[in-house]
Structure formats: C-alpha cells, structure tokens
Amino acid sequence: MTNSIKITRRNLLGATAGLIAAAGLKPSAASAQQAAATAAAPAASKAKPLPSYVSWKHADSMIVHTPTTIETKRSAIGSSIITPTDRLFIRNNLPAPSEADIGDVNAWKINFEGVGKPQTLSVTDLKQIGLETMATVLQCSGNGRGLFPGKPSGTRWQTGAAGCVMWTGVPVRDVIQALGGVSAGMVYMTGTGGEKLPEGIDPSAVIVERSVPVAAMQDAMLAWEMNGEPMPLAHGGPLRLIVPGYSGVNNIKYIKRLAFTKEQTQAAIQKTGYRMSPVGQKGDPSQPAVWTMDAKSWVTSPSPDSGPVKAGVVQITGVAMGGLEDVAKVDVSLDGGKTWQAARLVGPDLGKYAWRQFVLATNLKPGQYDVSCRVTTKSGVEQVAQSTENAAGYLNSGWIAHTVKIDVA
Amino acid sequence: MTNSIKITRRNLLGATAGLIAAAGLKPSAASAQQAAATAAAPAASKAKPLPSYVSWKHADSMIVHTPTTIETKRSAIGSSIITPTDRLFIRNNLPAPSEADIGDVNAWKINFEGVGKPQTLSVTDLKQIGLETMATVLQCSGNGRGLFPGKPSGTRWQTGAAGCVMWTGVPVRDVIQALGGVSAGMVYMTGTGGEKLPEGIDPSAVIVERSVPVAAMQDAMLAWEMNGEPMPLAHGGPLRLIVPGYSGVNNIKYIKRLAFTKEQTQAAIQKTGYRMSPVGQKGDPSQPAVWTMDAKSWVTSPSPDSGPVKAGVVQITGVAMGGLEDVAKVDVSLDGGKTWQAARLVGPDLGKYAWRQFVLATNLKPGQYDVSCRVTTKSGVEQVAQSTENAAGYLNSGWIAHTVKIDVA
Structure with a gap:
C-alpha cells in the first residue's frame, strides 16, 4: 500500500529485536540479523501483554519488550508536554519491590552519608524540610539503541524510552544544608536503590548504585510525587532521586542511601556498566560514564x-x-x-x-x-x-x- | 482527639449535604440543617462508589456526590500543578454519551455558523488547521458552593470541583480565520453540546448551549487531547470547547456547533440558568451570566x-x-x-x-x-x-x- 507509512529497515530491525527480547531471549547480532531477514508479519500481532505490576498502563500505547523494559509508541506520547504516567516507559534494572516489601510509604528511610551530620531520615522527615516541583525529561540511557545502524546489545528501544515528567519532592541541596553540608573533598553523589537483591549473587554485581558528579546535587531532588500522584512503585516510589539532565539510570528508584563520596561506587552498574565503551570492547572505569544527556x-x-x-x-x-x-x-x-x-x-x-x-x-x-x-x-x-x-x-x-x-x- | 484536624461546622455542613445529594435526594436548606445536626459518623463510611463511566478514576481521591457530580478531595490534588485525569472532578449537566453514540472520534463533526463561510468540519479537518497546547484551570461554576454560609441549592462542592488541565487542540481564532472570519455585528460565541437529549422534554429546557462574549474567542480552543491522552468521553471528548478564564459550564463538551450570534442563546441553561441571581430570586436574563472566574x-x-x-x-x-x-x-x-x-x-x-x-x-x-x-x-x-x-x-x-x-x- 502506498498510503501507509513505510517502516524503514532500521525500524524493522529494532522492532524485531524487541520481540526477541520480549520472548525472553538475549538478543545478539546474529539473532537480530536472522530475525530481520525473516520477519514479515506485522509486529502488532505478536504484542506481549503488560506485566501485572504495570497492568494499569495504557496497553495500546506501549510496546512490551520484556517485563522490565516497556516503551511508549512513537505516536502515543501526545502533545501535552507532560507524559501521562500510564503511558510512561518502564525500565527497571531489577524487579520493582511489591507494596508488601515497601510498607508505609511515609516511613521509608534513607541514609545520608558524607555530610556534616550523617543521619537517617524518613519520607515524613523529608516532607518537613522543603518542597519543590519541576519537570524533567526522564530518558533511558539506551533510548534510540534500536536506531543505531549496528546491533549493540540490550533492549532495542526506538524513541519511547523517554517521557517528560512533573516531579514533586525536596531539593537535595536543602536536605544536605540541613545536615551540615557536603563533607570536604567529596567528588561524587552516590545513590543506592532499595531493590531486593537476588540471592546467591555478589551484591555489587547487581545492586543499583550510581555515582554522579557532586555538582549535580544543585538541581537534584528526592521526589515522592510524580505527575500529581504519589510515586508509583513501578517508577521508584516511595522515594526516587531525580538528577535533572542525567539519563534514567542515574535517577535512583527506592533510594535508601545518598552518600557523598571521594570515589565512584565499585558496583558493576557503575564500574563496568553504563560506560561509553567502543564497539567490541567491554566496559571499564577508564571510559566515560553514562551521565548527562545530549540535545x-x-x-x-x-x-x-x-x-x-x-x-x-x-x-x-x-x-x-x-x-x-x-x-x-x-x-x-x-x-x-x-x-x-x-x-x-x-x-x-x-x-x-x-x-x-x-x-x-x-x-x-x-x-x-x-x-x-x-x-x-x-x-x-x-x-x-x-x-x-x-x-x-x-x-x-x-x-x-x-x-x-x-x-x- | 486533639491531634486530628477539626472539621469546621461549615465543612461538615457541606460534606453532609454532599452525602444527601449522593443518596439521590435533593438537598434543601431544611434537610442539610437536619443532617448537620445529626451527622456524627465519619463521611468515609458512607462513600459512594464511582459510576461505571468513570470507574477508571482514583476512587480514594474522589467524593461522589451523584453519578454526574464527583469532586476531588481537598488534599488529593497533589503538588504537580497539572491535575491527573484520574483525579479530575466530573460535572456533567446531562449524562455523557457512550462510545457507541460517538463512533469514530476523528469523524466527529462540528458546524460553524455566523462566519464568512459557514461549514461543517470533522476533527480530522480541524487537526489540519492548527495545533496549540495550553494549561487552564477548569472549575465548575458552583465550586465552593458548600462553603457559603447559606444553603444555596445544588451540589455542595467544597474545593474539589476544579483542576488544572493541559489541553491540546486548535485555536478557535485559526479555524474562524480559515472560515472567513466572524460575520459583522456578532456579539456572542455560542457553543452547543452534543449530549443525547432526554425524550419528551422541550430541547431548549435541557440542551447544553452557552453564549460567551465574542472576545473570548481570542484564547479559546477546540481541544481533542487532555493531559496527553485523547479527551475521555467523561470530560467532553471527542471535542471540547475550552474558554480560558471562564467557568466550567462555558467549556462545552461534545461540541457539535459553534455559532457567532447577535443574541445569547434562548436555552434555559443560559437564559435562566447560571445567572448571578440574588438569594431567593429566580434566574433571569437581566442578571449577570456566570462567565469569567475570579482570583x-x-x-x-x-x-x-x-x-x-x-x-x-x-x-x-x-x-x-x-x-x-x-x-x-x-x-x-x-x-x-x-x-x-x-x-x-x-x-x-x-x-x-x-x-x-x-x-x-x-x-x-x-x-x-x-x-x-x-x-x-x-x-x-x-x-x-x-x-x-x-x-x-x-x-x-x-x-x-x-x-x-x-x-x-
């Protein structure tokens, strides 16, 4: 048909690899190529249903790659600037905790370290310290991966691992000021996620812990509300670190520790993961970390x-x-x-x-x-x-x- | 208990009358007084469920007065400026049409009259003419009624018949320019809603048709999207007239006709309804119409x-x-x-x-x-x-x- 939009080869490649990922297979250059060569049926006929923890998302707007990687269709983002929560992408490095795991959201605790007066504060405590609302682009570091001409490993996101979100919480700088400021000589702000870690694996291999330059603190927020509602668990509630201008992985969900540190964390997700590694090379700390987003x-x-x-x-x-x-x-x-x-x-x-x-x-x-x-x-x-x-x-x-x-x- | 918030007598009166309305009874000064005198049980225990056409609303955030009058709890509005659609109030003068009544949303038609080239346009046609996005406060004309010391008739809204909404659509002025401009001598912009009218009643007694001063056209919009999603039927989709700064009733849902007229419509909702009538008097056209909202x-x-x-x-x-x-x-x-x-x-x-x-x-x-x-x-x-x-x-x-x-x- 000439009156329909033609899907480019690049897009087709991406969609196909997404289906492979959705099927629970690890995409590889070989399998993606193979699939691209054989896939002729429309992708829609193979659409995976939403997993139960995000069953409230708008199914017709989403592409389910895997249960933890779900993107917004290119045309479903709307024209209202703010992306509705039920159409916002999902990318969780570890499964989201359950409501039972979390308990009372206002009692959720976070440790502050590398400050004048290290302390543990609850969400209730944070709500007393300050209040701000800001809109930021939340974008997965791999958004657009499926549009690279090569076949980098990972979910083959097109454009939909991104949204513009309104956050409400307390500015990190206000909390840190209340805690006596950042200790001398600290170079990084390191956030640790509160996901349940799989048993029998070295925690540093899987924990979501990221370091960003300490200057990012100035505009960062500890947020408990997203688009006018208490932050959903799937998006990092009860409390999420928002680092404006930094890609998704740096915006730590279920944050349980915020430390000012001299070194970057030794967690694999920082040390070798999320590095700008040349094609064919493994990640290592000498390569640039995936931090700020480009125009x-x-x-x-x-x-x-x-x-x-x-x-x-x-x-x-x-x-x-x-x-x-x-x-x-x-x-x-x-x-x-x-x-x-x-x-x-x-x-x-x-x-x-x-x-x-x-x-x-x-x-x-x-x-x-x-x-x-x-x-x-x-x-x-x-x-x-x-x-x-x-x-x-x-x-x-x-x-x-x-x-x-x-x-x- | 001294550590709980004390409900003022005024609030209590309002909440009680709301419950009466929710029970399908017409609130009157006498019944509200009586109820206020006897109501001691917490309001929550008598909460009505959401009606099916808005079953997707966030039940815990809403107060159901009647199936067509549902407000947002005072504390549920959040701090994210934009009110999430699932927490936005509902106030429909007539029941919302069903999806079957509406059919293809892009084929929805609206007649333009009192312009150089009167014409019928579909939503698809309008989408070709222009695009704008704006945020406005949408507020029922009666919001706060329950906080008046007297007992005016109608739903006893507290603060929650209001929200701040992001709309996307076409500026009315762009459409009218494309249709040759407003005809000479026109004083009002008159919008007609497409609700199904009850049988056996003079249409003018029930039709939702409102006139506002023609100057309001400058910032008005015909909107098909709300908060990033196609406009829900409950809120006036496929197409709603947004008149910024004017109270809710002037923002015509399911708009099927936009006419520039010399006189205000003779529909009861304009002629005698929504008038600033002195207490004890019936509405009549000599009284100010309920149009713009105050600070x-x-x-x-x-x-x-x-x-x-x-x-x-x-x-x-x-x-x-x-x-x-x-x-x-x-x-x-x-x-x-x-x-x-x-x-x-x-x-x-x-x-x-x-x-x-x-x-x-x-x-x-x-x-x-x-x-x-x-x-x-x-x-x-x-x-x-x-x-x-x-x-x-x-x-x-x-x-x-x-x-x-x-x-x-």
Missing part, C-alpha cells in the same frame, strides 16, 4: 505507528530536549536534511530540563518524504547528525537515525 | 482530609489562580486573616490561565490555627474576603469561606 529531538507524528498520511496540510509534531540547557529552536527537514524549515515551539515552557513540543504545518503532495528534525540549544549547540555508536548503544541522539520515512498518498 | 486560592494541605498535623515545621501548600491574569503573589495567614506572610510560588509557570502552587514553611506549636490564603494578581487585584452569596451559590471565591481550621498536637 535531542524526534518527530512523533506522522510516525511509523500513527497511520496513513493523506496529501494536504499536515502538522508535523515532535519533542525536543536541550540536555542541560533550554531549547532555542527546532528545524524540520522533509528531504532527509538537505533543506530545513523552522518549526514553532508549542505550549508552555516547563524549564530547561523539560522538553518542548514543536510543530511545523506543511502542505505535502503525494510522494515519499524523509522527515528529520534538529534542535539547537540556547547556547547554540546543535543536535548531532550522528552519535558515535558504542558497545551498549547508549545515548543515541543523532538526527539522521531518528529520521522517519513517510509515504503520502 | 481565588485555597490551602490543600494540611486540610480536613489530609490527616493529623504534628507540631514542628509544616509545609502549608495550596493552589492559586488569577482568573484572567497571572498570579503575582499569595499570602498565608495562620490566624484567620489578622496577620499574613508571603508564601513561595512553586514549580513552573504554565501561563495566566493555569494555577500556581504555593508553599509556606512554618513552625507550628501545638494549638488551633485558622489557616487562610489570599492571592493577588499581576494588576494588583486581591482575592475577595467574601463573595456575595447568590441563589445558586456560584463563583464562591472568598478567602474567609475557604479557611481551614487545623489542630496541631
């Missing part, structure tokens, strides 16, 4: 999952983030980057860590278009054309890889 | 439904709206308005039609406090101390009536 944008509609496009005026929409700074402008190309037109930013500006929505109204004649977008930040940093592919496929922000091919009839 | 604020926590308050530092939070203009500041009083302290505005500013959240951190010793708040708009308009009580209890914005009494132990 990035992508078209959300029309998209491979939003249905046929009729000739005439089309509103091309998408989302754009500036990483650590404000979005200044977004340009859209209909010819794969040869020519660009300025899009219009839509809706209220929720601050530099949120994303902006953009729209370009254009009159499309029948034909095929390569639709790309490119964000420029306030200081003039332009979204890269291609991110350097790395062993685990982290931080893919290249606009070429995010291009969608649409057939207009 | 208003209220404390959300601590509140009568948020549990006991312990002595020590307490974060007093609330929401504040400016009506038709930006919020400039909010002051909080702990002694019923004798002295005031400036609160801090929290979180991103979503524009003049949205509400702001505020917080005041204060150290409370054991005792009883009358906690009030008062918003001042950008142009210096201060929230009124008392709104003039009117026959139907509309637009109660007085800060005295919104005061909460709290016991701190």
Whole structure:
C-alpha cells in the first residue's frame, strides 16, 4: 500500500529485536540479523501483554519488550508536554519491590552519608524540610539503541524510552544544608536503590548504585510525587532521586542511601556498566560514564505507528530536549536534511530540563518524504547528525537515525 | 482527639449535604440543617462508589456526590500543578454519551455558523488547521458552593470541583480565520453540546448551549487531547470547547456547533440558568451570566482530609489562580486573616490561565490555627474576603469561606 507509512529497515530491525527480547531471549547480532531477514508479519500481532505490576498502563500505547523494559509508541506520547504516567516507559534494572516489601510509604528511610551530620531520615522527615516541583525529561540511557545502524546489545528501544515528567519532592541541596553540608573533598553523589537483591549473587554485581558528579546535587531532588500522584512503585516510589539532565539510570528508584563520596561506587552498574565503551570492547572505569544527556529531538507524528498520511496540510509534531540547557529552536527537514524549515515551539515552557513540543504545518503532495528534525540549544549547540555508536548503544541522539520515512498518498 | 484536624461546622455542613445529594435526594436548606445536626459518623463510611463511566478514576481521591457530580478531595490534588485525569472532578449537566453514540472520534463533526463561510468540519479537518497546547484551570461554576454560609441549592462542592488541565487542540481564532472570519455585528460565541437529549422534554429546557462574549474567542480552543491522552468521553471528548478564564459550564463538551450570534442563546441553561441571581430570586436574563472566574486560592494541605498535623515545621501548600491574569503573589495567614506572610510560588509557570502552587514553611506549636490564603494578581487585584452569596451559590471565591481550621498536637 502506498498510503501507509513505510517502516524503514532500521525500524524493522529494532522492532524485531524487541520481540526477541520480549520472548525472553538475549538478543545478539546474529539473532537480530536472522530475525530481520525473516520477519514479515506485522509486529502488532505478536504484542506481549503488560506485566501485572504495570497492568494499569495504557496497553495500546506501549510496546512490551520484556517485563522490565516497556516503551511508549512513537505516536502515543501526545502533545501535552507532560507524559501521562500510564503511558510512561518502564525500565527497571531489577524487579520493582511489591507494596508488601515497601510498607508505609511515609516511613521509608534513607541514609545520608558524607555530610556534616550523617543521619537517617524518613519520607515524613523529608516532607518537613522543603518542597519543590519541576519537570524533567526522564530518558533511558539506551533510548534510540534500536536506531543505531549496528546491533549493540540490550533492549532495542526506538524513541519511547523517554517521557517528560512533573516531579514533586525536596531539593537535595536543602536536605544536605540541613545536615551540615557536603563533607570536604567529596567528588561524587552516590545513590543506592532499595531493590531486593537476588540471592546467591555478589551484591555489587547487581545492586543499583550510581555515582554522579557532586555538582549535580544543585538541581537534584528526592521526589515522592510524580505527575500529581504519589510515586508509583513501578517508577521508584516511595522515594526516587531525580538528577535533572542525567539519563534514567542515574535517577535512583527506592533510594535508601545518598552518600557523598571521594570515589565512584565499585558496583558493576557503575564500574563496568553504563560506560561509553567502543564497539567490541567491554566496559571499564577508564571510559566515560553514562551521565548527562545530549540535545535531542524526534518527530512523533506522522510516525511509523500513527497511520496513513493523506496529501494536504499536515502538522508535523515532535519533542525536543536541550540536555542541560533550554531549547532555542527546532528545524524540520522533509528531504532527509538537505533543506530545513523552522518549526514553532508549542505550549508552555516547563524549564530547561523539560522538553518542548514543536510543530511545523506543511502542505505535502503525494510522494515519499524523509522527515528529520534538529534542535539547537540556547547556547547554540546543535543536535548531532550522528552519535558515535558504542558497545551498549547508549545515548543515541543523532538526527539522521531518528529520521522517519513517510509515504503520502 | 486533639491531634486530628477539626472539621469546621461549615465543612461538615457541606460534606453532609454532599452525602444527601449522593443518596439521590435533593438537598434543601431544611434537610442539610437536619443532617448537620445529626451527622456524627465519619463521611468515609458512607462513600459512594464511582459510576461505571468513570470507574477508571482514583476512587480514594474522589467524593461522589451523584453519578454526574464527583469532586476531588481537598488534599488529593497533589503538588504537580497539572491535575491527573484520574483525579479530575466530573460535572456533567446531562449524562455523557457512550462510545457507541460517538463512533469514530476523528469523524466527529462540528458546524460553524455566523462566519464568512459557514461549514461543517470533522476533527480530522480541524487537526489540519492548527495545533496549540495550553494549561487552564477548569472549575465548575458552583465550586465552593458548600462553603457559603447559606444553603444555596445544588451540589455542595467544597474545593474539589476544579483542576488544572493541559489541553491540546486548535485555536478557535485559526479555524474562524480559515472560515472567513466572524460575520459583522456578532456579539456572542455560542457553543452547543452534543449530549443525547432526554425524550419528551422541550430541547431548549435541557440542551447544553452557552453564549460567551465574542472576545473570548481570542484564547479559546477546540481541544481533542487532555493531559496527553485523547479527551475521555467523561470530560467532553471527542471535542471540547475550552474558554480560558471562564467557568466550567462555558467549556462545552461534545461540541457539535459553534455559532457567532447577535443574541445569547434562548436555552434555559443560559437564559435562566447560571445567572448571578440574588438569594431567593429566580434566574433571569437581566442578571449577570456566570462567565469569567475570579482570583481565588485555597490551602490543600494540611486540610480536613489530609490527616493529623504534628507540631514542628509544616509545609502549608495550596493552589492559586488569577482568573484572567497571572498570579503575582499569595499570602498565608495562620490566624484567620489578622496577620499574613508571603508564601513561595512553586514549580513552573504554565501561563495566566493555569494555577500556581504555593508553599509556606512554618513552625507550628501545638494549638488551633485558622489557616487562610489570599492571592493577588499581576494588576494588583486581591482575592475577595467574601463573595456575595447568590441563589445558586456560584463563583464562591472568598478567602474567609475557604479557611481551614487545623489542630496541631
């Protein structure tokens, strides 16, 4: 059919690998290639149901890769800036605790270390210290992995391991000030997740514990509310560390310890995991850690999952983030980057860590278009054309890889 | 118990009348008084379940007055500015249509009249014309009715017939420009709802059709998306007219006709309903229509439904709206308005039609406090101390009536 959106080979590869992952198989370069060569049936017919702990998510908006890796369909992100909780992606390094594991959410405790007066505080205590609300882009470090031309290992996320979320909690700096400040000489802020660890395995091999530069404390938050509701367990409730501008893994769920440290944690997830390792190499501490996010944008509609496009005026929409700074402008190309037109930013500006929505109204004649977008930040940093592919496929922000091919009839 | 929040007589009256309404009885001054005199059991034990068309709402956050009047508990509004859809109030003048009644949401049609080129357009057509996203306070005209000292007829809403919502749709002005502009001499913008009318009754007696001054068109929107999801039927999907700054009834659900007219509609809901009628008088067209909302604020926590308050530092939070203009500041009083302290505005500013959240951190010793708040708009308009009580209890914005009494132990 010429009036349907053509799925690019790259997208097809990604979707197929996702199905493999969803089937509980470990994707490998070989299996992904094989699957791509044979997969002809539409992905929808093989859709996996939502696992029970997130059964409240909007099933039609989600792609279930595995029970702990679930993304939002490209076209399901909506145009309301904030991603509704029931459409927000899930990526948990360990299974989420149960309500029984957690108990009274206000009694949840967190230890503070590497400060003037180390102390254990409950959520109730934190609620007395301060209150702030902010919007940030929450994005899995591997979002866009499935759009790399190679086959990095891991869930083959397309664009949907990202959302823009409103958080409420207490600024970390207010808590630390109340605890006498950061001790002298500390270089990192290290957060430890409260997931139940599997038995019989060295805890440091599996514990979710991440270190980020201590400067990230300034805008960080310990959050108990998300999009107007108590933080759901699946998203890190009762208490989650939010580090604005830093990729998902640094935003520690079920946080039970926040320590200011001289060294990065020795946990595998930091030492060898989430490193920008060259293709073919294993992660090691000499390689850059996966920390801050880059300027990035992508078209959300029309998209491979939003249905046929009729000739005439089309509103091309998408989302754009500036990483650590404000979005200044977004340009859209209909010819794969040869020519660009300025899009219009839509809706209220929720601050530099949120994303902006953009729209370009254009009159499309029948034909095929390569639709790309490119964000420029306030200081003039332009979204890269291609991110350097790395062993685990982290931080893919290249606009070429995010291009969608649409057939207009 | 001294460490629990004391419910004021005024709140108790309101809650009791709500229960009467929920039981399907028409509240009257006499019955409300009687109930107030006898009601001692906690309201929670008599809570009505959510009706099936909104069974997806968060039951613990809602107070079901009747199947078509459901409010958000004072403390359940959260601190994330945008009210989650599953916690947003419901107030439908007629039962919501079913999915079968509506059919394909993109094929929903609306007639435009009183413009250069009158035309019928579908939602698909509208989506080609333009795109905008905005946040507005959606507030039932009768919100706060239950806090008037008298007993105006109608649902005895406390504070929860209000929310702040993100809408996406097309600006009305863009559509009207595409249709050749408003015809000469038109004074009102008249919207007609597509609810199924009960048989055997003069349609004009029940149809939801409202006229607002034509100037309101400038910021109005025809919206198909709400908080990132296609507009739910219960809230007016597939298409709702949003008139920022105007109370709920003017934001026509299932809109099927938008007409620019010389006169206000003759429908009862406009002619005699939603009028600022003096107490004891019936509505008539000589009285002011219920249109724009006033500057208003209220404390959300601590509140009568948020549990006991312990002595020590307490974060007093609330929401504040400016009506038709930006919020400039909010002051909080702990002694019923004798002295005031400036609160801090929290979180991103979503524009003049949205509400702001505020917080005041204060150290409370054991005792009883009358906690009030008062918003001042950008142009210096201060929230009124008392709104003039009117026959139907509309637009109660007085800060005295919104005061909460709290016991701190």
